[in-house]
Amino acid sequence: MKPLIKAFFRTLRLVLGPFMLLAERLNRPRGVVRSAEAQQAVDNQCQRMSLYQYSTCPFCIKVRQHMARLSLPIERRDAQHNATHRADLLAQGGAAKVPCLRIEHTDGKVEWLYESAAIVARLDKQFASA
Numbered sequence: 001m002k003p004l005i006k007a008f009f010r011t012l013r014l015v016l017g018p019f020m021l022l023a024e025r026l027n028r029p030r031g032v033v034r035s036a037e038a039q040q041a042v043d044n045q046c047q048r049m050s051l052y053q054y055s056t057c058p059f060c061i062k063v064r065q066h067m068a069r070l071s072l073p074i075e076r077r078d079a080q081h082n083a084t085h086r087a088d089l090l091a092q093g094g095a096a097k098v099p100c101l102r103i104e105h106t107d108g109k110v111e112w113l114y115e116s117a118a119i120v121a122r123l124d125k126q127f128a129s130a
Contacts, residue, residue, distance in 0.1 A: 017056035024061050031071030039071065042127060046074045048104040051119075052089045054080040059116040060099045066120045070127045074101075 034042065051067070051074050053060035067074055077085040079098055090096045093112035101113040101122065113119055 013056055020056050020058065020061060024065065027065070029065060029069040031068055034071065042071070043073055045126070046072050048106075050075040050077050050102045052077045052079045052085060052093070052100040052102065053098050054078070057098055062116045063099045063101075063119050066123060070123055072123065072127060 051060075051063060053063070053076055055078065064076070077088075079086045079089050079096065079100075086096055089098075089100060092110070093100055093102070093114075095114065097114055099114075099116050099119060101119045103111040103113060103122075105111065113122060
């Protein structure tokens with residue numbers, strides 16, 4: 001029964017995935033406009049972040065839309081099709097679950113933030129007023 005359920009959801013993702021990506025592209029929000037200096041400061045902070053994601057995951061789409069709204073150039077890492085990124089997520093983050101935001105702090109500590117709502121709240125706290 002379990003393989004049948006997996007096959008059903010895999011097929012569902014294959015059918016709905018392109019439509020979800022199209023909807024994301026058509027509904028992309030306008031980004032925040034900052035001064036050149038402020039945007040450069042944001043860009044520098046974003047260089048220490050990376051988002052582990054699947055392209056058609058609805059929660060990942062939510063986070064990517066929020067990143068676009070805040071004009072955040074955070075590196076995206078495909079944990080679905082890239083075995084290295086998936087292994088990093090599992091080994092270092094502790095779970096092969098997406099979305100996951102990897103944050104390198106200036107003191108060298110690495111934080112792995114799961115859950116789309118927590119990621120959005122963190123991005124708002126750090127960048128919404130920047």
